[in-house]
Each structure stands twice: as structure tokens, then as C-alpha cells.
Amino acid sequence: MSTLNINGQNHEVDVDPSTPILWTLRDTLGMTGTKFGCGAALCGACTVHLNGQAIRSCVTPVSAASGQKITTIEAVTGGSDKVGQAVHKAWVQHDVAQCGYCQSGQIMSATAFLKTLPRGKVPSEAEIDSAMAGNICRCGTYARIRAAITDAAKALA
Amino acid sequence: MNFDQATFELPRHLQALMQREQAGSTPTPTGLPRRSFLKLGALSGFALGAFPLGTLAQDAAKPAGLKPTQQPSAFLHIAADGGTTITINRLDFGQGVQTSLPMILAEELDADWSRVNSVHGSNDPAYVDPLFGMHITGGSGSIAHSYTQYRELGARARAMLVQAAAARWNVEPASLRTKNGKVIGPAGQQLGYGELAEAAMALPVPASVTLKDPKDFQLIGQPTGRLDAAAKSSGHQDYGIDVRLPGLLTAVVAHPPVFGAKLQSVDDSAARAIKGVKAVLRIPADRGGEAVAVLAEGYWAAKQGREALKLSWDSSAVEKVDSARQLAQYRALATQPGPRRFEADVSGLDKAPHQISAEYVFPYLAHAPMEPLNCTVRVEAGKAELWVGTQMPGLDGLAAATVLGLPPQNVQVHVQMAGGGFGRRAIPTSDYVVEAAQVAKAALAAGISAPVRLLWSREDDIKGGYYRPMHLHTARIGFDGQGRIQAWDHVIVGQSILAGSPFEPMMVKNGIDSTAVEGMKEPYEIPMRLTVQHPKVNVPVLWWRSVGSTHTAFVMETLIDEIARTTRQDPVAYRMKLIGEQHPRHKAALQLAVDKSGYGKKKLAPGRAWGVAVHESFNSVVAYVVEASLKKGVPTLHKVTAGVHCNRVINPRSLEAQVQGGALMGLSMCLPGAAITLKDGQVEQSNFGDYAVPRITAMPQIAVHTVLSDDAPTGMGEPGLPPLAPAFANAVTRLSGKPVRELPFKQA
Numbered sequence: 001m002s003t004l005n006i007n008g009q010n011h012e013v014d015v016d017p018s019t020p021i022l023w024t025l026r027d028t029l030g031m032t033g034t035k036f037g038c039g040a041a042l043c044g045a046c047t048v049h050l051n052g053q054a055i056r057s058c059v060t061p062v063s064a065a066s067g068q069k070i071t072t073i074e075a076v077t078g079g080s081d082k083v084g085q086a087v088h089k090a091w092v093q094h095d096v097a098q099c100g101y102c103q104s105g106q107i108m109s110a111t112a113f114l115k116t117l118p119r120g121k122v123p124s125e126a127e128i129d130s131a132m133a134g135n136i137c138r139c140g141t142y143a144r145i146r147a148a149i150t151d152a153a154k155a156l157a
Numbered sequence: 158m159n160f161d162q163a164t165f166e167l168p169r170h171l172q173a174l175m176q177r178e179q180a181g182s183t184p185t186p187t188g189l190p191r192r193s194f195l196k197l198g199a200l201s202g203f204a205l206g207a208f209p210l211g212t213l214a215q216d217a218a219k220p221a222g223l224k225p226t227q228q229p230s231a232f233l234h235i236a237a238d239g240g241t242t243i244t245i246n247r248l249d250f251g252q253g254v255q256t257s258l259p260m261i262l263a264e265e266l267d268a269d270w271s272r273v274n275s276v277h278g279s280n281d282p283a284y285v286d287p288l289f290g291m292h293i294t295g296g297s298g299s300i301a302h303s304y305t306q307y308r309e310l311g312a313r314a315r316a317m318l319v320q321a322a323a324a325r326w327n328v329e330p331a332s333l334r335t336k337n338g339k340v341i342g343p344a345g346q347q348l349g350y351g352e353l354a355e356a357a358m359a360l361p362v363p364a365s366v367t368l369k370d371p372k373d374f375q376l377i378g379q380p381t382g383r384l385d386a387a388a389k390s391s392g393h394q395d396y397g398i399d400v401r402l403p404g405l406l407t408a409v410v411a412h413p414p415v416f417g418a419k420l421q422s423v424d425d426s427a428a429r430a431i432k433g434v435k436a437v438l439r440i441p442a443d444r445g446g447e448a449v450a451v452l453a454e455g456y457w458a459a460k461q462g463r464e465a466l467k468l469s470w471d472s473s474a475v476e477k478v479d480s481a482r483q484l485a486q487y488r489a490l491a492t493q494p495g496p497r498r499f500e501a502d503v504s505g506l507d508k509a510p511h512q513i514s515a516e517y518v519f520p521y522l523a524h525a526p527m528e529p530l531n532c533t534v535r536v537e538a539g540k541a542e543l544w545v546g547t548q549m550p551g552l553d554g555l556a557a558a559t560v561l562g563l564p565p566q567n568v569q570v571h572v573q574m575a576g577g578g579f580g581r582r583a584i585p586t587s588d589y590v591v592e593a594a595q596v597a598k599a600a601l602a603a604g605i606s607a608p609v610r611l612l613w614s615r616e617d618d619i620k621g622g623y624y625r626p627m628h629l630h631t632a633r634i635g636f637d638g639q640g641r642i643q644a645w646d647h648v649i650v651g652q653s654i655l656a657g658s659p660f661e662p663m664m665v666k667n668g669i670d671s672t673a674v675e676g677m678k679e680p681y682e683i684p685m686r687l688t689v690q691h692p693k694v695n696v697p698v699l700w701w702r703s704v705g706s707t708h709t710a711f712v713m714e715t716l717i718d719e720i721a722r723t724t725r726q727d728p729v730a731y732r733m734k735l736i737g738e739q740h741p742r743h744k745a746a747l748q749l750a751v752d753k754s755g756y757g758k759k760k761l762a763p764g765r766a767w768g769v770a771v772h773e774s775f776n777s778v779v780a781y782v783v784e785a786s787l788k789k790g791v792p793t794l795h796k797v798t799a800g801v802h803c804n805r806v807i808n809p810r811s812l813e814a815q816v817q818g819g820a821l822m823g824l825s826m827c828l829p830g831a832a833i834t835l836k837d838g839q840v841e842q843s844n845f846g847d848y849a850v851p852r853i854t855a856m857p858q859i860a861v862h863t864v865l866s867d868d869a870p871t872g873m874g875e876p877g878l879p880p881l882a883p884a885f886a887n888a889v890t891r892l893s894g895k896p897v898r899e900l901p902f903k904q905a
Contacts, residue, residue, distance in 0.1 A: 033391070038844055092382070095810050100576070135853070137853075138579070141817070143859055145853065
């Protein structure tokens with residue numbers, strides 16, 4: 001048995017400690033907002049926050065999260081996270097999603113990135129690109145991702 | 158898939174399949190009498206989400222002569238509170254038909270758009286493409302083929318609601334009008350559609366209806382937010398991979414390392430010992446091969462199980478493809494006689510004042526949709542249900558029925574929102590659906606009746622075949638100093654996508670697969686001789702967003718540019734001269750892109766060059782004017798201005814997204830690492846590390862402009878792709894002086 005703190009709640013899970021967080025979320029706990037894309041930390045679809053840092057849950061074992069705080073898309077966009085709320089709102093306003101499959105991971109990376117910025121700072125396009133380069137979108141929503149992150153940053157300023 | 162609409166006829170083989178499917182009557186997996194729909198309408202959203210509306214449809218009286226595709230009851234449900242649910246007869250895999258098809262119906266219905274949502278359909282006969290008579294999302298046809306259908310559905314339902322209100326108020330229907338989900342009477346009295354729905358749906362469906370004058374459109378043409386935007390921006394959108402069923406087991410399959418190879422030996426002792434593994438099953442695989450499925454509680458255990466298998470394979474009976482050898486074979490084939498798509502006298506070519514002799518090479522390409530391929534199957538009491546993001550639920554349901562030994566009408570396919578597809582989910586062989594059904598069948602034989610979810614890893618996807626075919630083009634062109642083309646001798650070598658598929662009789666003519674040559678020659682008036690060779694190769698191939706135009710547009714538009722360059726003519730002016738009078742949409746799209754980009758007027762930033770291309774696919778024309786540079790020798794795309802002609806635009810925001818997405822996928826073909834290669838019969842790439850797709854850092858600025866038109870809409874899912882790569886290449890050539898004749902671009 002491992003104890004995982006997810007979105008502020010402790011969950012007892014009966015999985016091998018080497019199991020990636022992704023599959024514990026999806027198959028054990030039924031939290032399917034976090035997506036499987038590559039299984040090798042190459043596409044970012046599975047991004048969650050570990051103590052506020054964006055990590056790839058497809059290669060991070062449950063053992064690495066012991067005593068840490070995991071945050072998923074469900075809490076970032078649906079809870080009291082002001083940055084997450086601003087990002088969600090900008091994503092909807094810009095109609096960023098096409099197929100939408102990668103967007104949980106995009107939003108998790110964007111939210112973690114915006115939280116690293118000094119208050120009031122609106123990032124440049126190059127800064128956005130650098131922060132988001134680990135997240136693949138095959139539909140080509142990148143232009144709207146840039147616009148949505150810029151707007152979210154402005155809303156938070 | 159550029160079906161010729163005028164001469165379209167389903168092949169007999171397919172007609173028989175479809176008739177069999179339709180003869181099986183509407184599937185009623187719920188076991189509920191159709192009449193009970195109105196009661197179900199009062200249930201929570203679960204009923205709507207879990208079952209296609211077509212099977213629960215309100216039991217309207219049906220006038221003779223109306224097809225299932227014309228019955229509002231299969232497409233529209235209005236709840237008592239006015240909530241309006243519209244069923245789409247296509248797969249939404251990002252292109253936005255989940256919003257634009259409902260917009261069309263809601264327009265004629267005069268619905269309150271703020272109360273509209275939409276759901277996917279099924280393999281119910283009501284949800285066939287009305288033009289093709291089969292279930293298909295493809296050929297950029299969702300809007301093009303269903304524009305009139307969805308307008309009529311909305312207009313019929315509106316007429317029924319008006320009729321119901323007229324009866325309630327005892328007035329003439331003609332004295333009533335509708336607005337925003339309400340019927341309004343002569344004295345200003347109002348009834349919401351929700352209050353009228355039950356009575357309206359009991360009325361006969363009118364055989365004919367009058368459609369709105371397009372000048373009165375309120376919704377069509379308005380920039381409209383996607384209905385799924387909030388769900389897709391919060392992790393709440395479910396895809397096929399997210400289907401949850403009690404007792405669900407996950408299957409991960411060890412596929413043959415060479416397509417069609419058989420198993421020599423299987424040692425599954427270590428796999429069976431892994432916690433969570435329920436069974437290891439030997440199953441038939443695609444192309445006559447064999448495979449081993451590990452069935453477990455959850456993906457991770459199944460994948461660990463697969464890794465613990467000790468397998469040896471026998472590939473002695475199948476061709477082991479080697480990419481370098483294959484290219485040499487294609488070069489040899491290009492010199493051989495073959496069937497001709499176009500004939501022309503090319504005898505004077507050698508005497509022309511200017512000549513170009515060119516060879517182009519295009520690799521295999523994987524679709525790599527972000528949601529790994531998956532299919533969930535539940536078999537119970539002689540019936541099966543499938544949950545799958547599929548472009549062809551009809552054929553997939555039939556394929557599953559064949560594997561499971563069930564009558565086709567006992568298999569219901571619940572179409573799931575899909576995380577991309579780009580053609581990979583429209584497979585004439587139904588490969589991954591058949592595989593899921595094989596696993597379910599083998600599981601049942603092993604005494605496991607739990608529902609089964611087949612889930613491919615990214616490696617399975619990249620190595621799993623069904624690629625855009627590798628192609629070789631050769632061209633010899635003779636022209637004079639004014640760029641007048643005297644003769645063009647062209648050869649295309651590449652596998653046929655459609656040979657052996659149900660589409661072959663319809664789309665392979667005179668030994669030439671129409672998807673291999675679409676996009677050649679037109680819109681230019683050129684004396685072209687086009688010879689085609691379709692070698693058979695042990696690599697499964699498939700359509701990839703924009704299909705033949707992925708390579709034909711590149712060849713045509715770079716060669717036209719080269720002729721302009723050689724004869725010192727402006728590439729836009731030269732194209733305008735060469736485009737025939739019967740192609741005004743090409744000229745309009747190109748002119749719009751030129752005007753909006755500042756081409757020829759604006760001074761470019763140092764180190765940048767212009768590139769231009771225009772191409773028609775699926776009856777829509779897209780022109781790109783781009784700005785590119787060589788950053789330390791590396792081709793870099795900065796800015797793209799699009800001129801689009803797709804007739805009437807339904808949702809401009811969706812159109813912009815499709816052009817942005819098509820352009821990026823076009824760019825994906827140019828960048829290093831965009832190639833699938835084989836050695837010893839095995840695919841050499843495995844994941845996004847060695848099969849590269851563009852990241853945000855490669856995204857240029859894109860401005861999208863459309864030519865205004867009131868003509869019936871043509872599709873936009875694919876046409877944004879083809880002209881991007883040649884426009885980019887033309888800019889690169891202007892900087893480097895060297896023609897680009899290979900994709901992906903060779904790095905300096």
C-alpha cells in the first residue's frame with residue numbers, strides 16, 4: 001500500500017511502487033483527465049504538478065510521490081487555483097482545443113510556468129515557447145496556446 | 158479521399174455490406190421500445206451520454222420516402238426544459254464538426270444556441286454520410302455532404318414545433334414565427350420549444366420544407382465558440398481511452414516485428430506471474446500474422462506482462478522491406494512502362510530551350526494522433542458493444558461482427574470523441590478494431606467475459622503501419638523563355654492505398670489509384686503525360702490528412718516555381734498566367750493571400766524570402782504566402798498568410814483553427830525526423846524521440862483570410878495542409894539557390 005496525496009486528499013493505493021503515477025491516477029483511481037500520450041516523457045500529455053512543479057507522470061513512479069503533493073488538471077481548473085482558473089478561462093475564450101487530447105498537459109505546463117513568473121509579468125513569445133516546448137500538440141493549436149497564455153498572464157497581472 | 162461526387166457509386170461489395178447492415182434494422186441495444194424515449198428524456202444526462210439518440214429517438218410518424226438520414230428524431234432531442242441535444246453523424250477528432258454541424262441544424266431550427274449541446278452517433282443507419290450511404294468521416298466531407306441534410310433536419314423539426322403551437326393556440330401555422338428556441342404567436346404569445354417538443358414529435362414529419370434565405374442566417378457564418386471548449390480545457394472531456402466499465406480489463410498486444418510474421422514460440426511463464434495479469438492470449442494478427450495479447454487489470458500490468466514475454470518469430474514467408482533498397486527499386490520502376498493518368502505528346506521535350514529534370518522522394522509517414530489507438534469491446538448475450546473513436550463505425554462494426562461470429566445488427570458501435578486521427582481511424586481493414594475483437598473472442602474462449610480495452614502504446618502506433626505511402630516522382634519538363642510549357646513527362650511510383658480495400662472498385666481506375674494522383678496538373682493548363690506505378694510492398698499504407706496532395710502539391714508547386722525562377726518571372730504573376738480561366742477560385746485565393754501578406758510591396762526583414770503556393774484539395778482552395786529564412790543554414794518558417802476559398806464558411810473560428818492545424822501538419826513533413834524507415838522488415842522509429850513532430854517552437858505566425866462566397870460550403874479539414882510545404886520550400890530555394898526535392902528537408 002502506498003499513500004498518495006492528490007489534490008489535497010490522501011489516497012491509499014495498492015500498486016507496485018514502481019507503477020507510474022499516470023496509471024495509478026487513470027486505472028486505479030479513475031481520474032482520467034490526465035492523459036497517456038507517449039509513455040516516455042516526450043510529449044507532455046501526462047503532465048501533473050508535484051509540489052507545484054510540472055512533471056511527466058508517465059515516467060514518475062508512485063514511490064517518488066510519497067509524502068509529496070500531486071496536483072492534477074481536475075483541481076487546477078476546477079478548484080480555487082487562481083492561476084489555473086485564469087488559464088482555463090483563456091483556453092475557453094481562445095477556443096484553443098481542437099481534438100483537445102493534449103490540452104490537459106498543456107494547461108498543466110502553462111499553469112506551472114505562469115506561477116514561476118514575477119507578479120504582473122507578461123511573458124514574451126520566446127519565453128512561452130521555451131516553457132511549452134515539452135508539450136506536443138498534433139492538431140496545431142500552438143498559435144492559440146501562445147495567445148491564451150499571454151491573456152491569462154494579463155488577467156493575473 | 159477525393160470522391161468524384163457526380164459519378165459516385167458505392168461498389169457492389171460495399172452496397173451489399175451496407176444493405177445487410179441496414180436490413181438488420183436499427184440496433185436496439187437498450188432493449189427499450191422506441192416509444193419510451195419521451196420518458197427517458199426526463200432522465201439525467203447519463204442516458205444521453207451512454208446511448209446514441211438514434212436508438213432512443215422520439216417515435217415520430219414517418220412519411221413514406223424519407224430516409225433515416227432525414228428523420229429529425231434521430232438527430233434532435235429537445236428536453237422539457239428546452240435543453241437541445243443534436244447528434245452528429247461524424248467523428249469529431251478535432252476538426253470541430255461537433256460544433257459546426259449543430260450550428261447548421263440550430264440555424265434552421267431557430268434554436269436557442271446557449272441551450273444546445275451535441276453528442277456523437279453510432280453505426281445506426283441514420284448516421285451514414287448522406288452522399289456515400291456509408292458511415293464515414295473523411296474526404297473533408299462532413300460539412301460539404303451534410304450541409305443541406307442538417308438544414309433540412311432543423312427546418313423539419315421547426316415546422317413540427319410550429320404546427321404543435323398552432324394546434325395549441327388554434328391559429329394558422331403561417332401566422333407564427335420562431336426565434337431563439339420559442340414559437341411566437343400573432344398576439345405576441347410565446348411557447349418554448351421544450352413545452353412543445355412532446356406534441357411536436359408526435360406529428361408527421363413534413364416531406365418537404367422551405368429553407369431560410371441565407372441572408373437571414375443568424376448563426377451560420379458567425380464566429381462561434383466550440384461546444385466542447387470547456388470540457389476540453391478542464392480534463393472533463395472523455396475520449397475512447399477513458400471509457401470506464403465494470404470489470405474492464407486492458408489488453409496490450411505484442412505485434413510481429415515484421416508485418417505478417419508468425420509466432421515460432423511463446424514462453425509466457427514470467428508474464429503470467431506478474432500481479433494483475435489475467436491471461437496471455439495468442440491471437441491472429443493483421444496481414445496474416447500472429448500476435449500475443451496480455452490481458453490485465455490496467456495498462457501498466459498488461460505492459461509489464463508484454464515485456465516479460467519471451468517470443469520468437471518466423472518471418473520467412475513475408476517480405477522484409479529495406480528503405481534504401483526500396484528506393485532503388487522505385488527508381489528502376491520509374492523507367493518502366495505503366496498505366497497513364499494523362500496522355501500528352503512529349504516527343505519535343507528534348508528540343509525545348511529550357512529543361513528541368515527532377516526527382517522527388519517522400520518517405521512513409523505515421524499519423525501519430527495524440528490519443529494512442531484503442532478500442533473497448535463488451536460481448537454479452539449474443540450482442541457486442543464497441544466504444545471507439547472511429548471514422549468508419551459501419552465497417553468497423555461489420556468487421557467486429559465477423560470476428561465475433563455475430564449478426565451485424567447485434568454489434569453496436571458507440572462513436573467516441575477521438576484525440577486526433579488524421580486518417581488513421583478510417584481503416585478499410587479495421588485493424589485495431591479487429592484486434593480488439595480478436596482479444597475479446599480469445600478471452601471468452603478462455604472463460605473471461607469481462608469487457609476488454611485494447612490499448613496501443615506509442616511504440617505500437619509508430620511501428621504499427623498504415624502509413625502515408627513512400628513515393629518517388631520523376632519529372633522532365635521542357636519550356637521556352639516565357640515559361641510556356643511544351644511538354645511535361647511525369648512518373649509517380651508508390652503503393653496503392655485502396656488496392657484490396659472495399660473502395661478499390663470505385664476509386665482505382667485503369668490500374669491507377671485516384672488517391673495517388675489527385676492534385677496533379679490542375680489548375681494549370683499543361684501538356685502533361687503522367688505514368689503511374691503501384692508496387693506491392695509489405696508495409697500497410699493509408700490515407701494521411703489530405704492524402705495524395707501531401708506529395709502532389711509539393712511536386713507541382715515547387716516545379717511551377719522553378720519554371721518561374723528559371724525564366725525570371727514573378728512566381729505569383731506566372732501562376733496567374735498559367736491558371737486556367739475555369740479556376741477563378743484559385744486566382745481569388747492566391748490574390749487574397751498576396752494582398753494580405755504585403756507580397757511584392759512590403760520590404761522583408763533581412764535574411765528572409767517570400768514563398769508562394771496554391772493548391773486545391775477536396776474542392777477547397779488554399780494559397781499560402783510565407784516568409785522564411787535560413788538560420789545558420791536551417792530553414793525556418795516565420796510567417797504564413799493564407800487565402801482560403803471554401804465557399805460559404807459555417808464557423809470562421811473553426812476554419813481558422815483548421816488552417817492553422819493543416820499548416821502545422823504541412824510543416825511537420827518538412828522538419829528533420831519526419832520519416833518512417835525500415836530495415837530488415839522492421840520499422841526503425843518508435844516514439845516522438847525518433848519520429849519527430851513539430852513543437853511550439855516551430856509554429857509560425859499564421860493569418861487566415863477567406864474569400865467571401867455564398868456557394869454551398871466545401872470542406873476544410875484537409876485543404877490547409879498541402880500548399881504549406883511547397884510554399885516553405887520555394888522560399889528556402891530563393892535563399893539557397895538550391896531546389897528542395899526531398900521531404901523532410903535535408904539539413905545543410
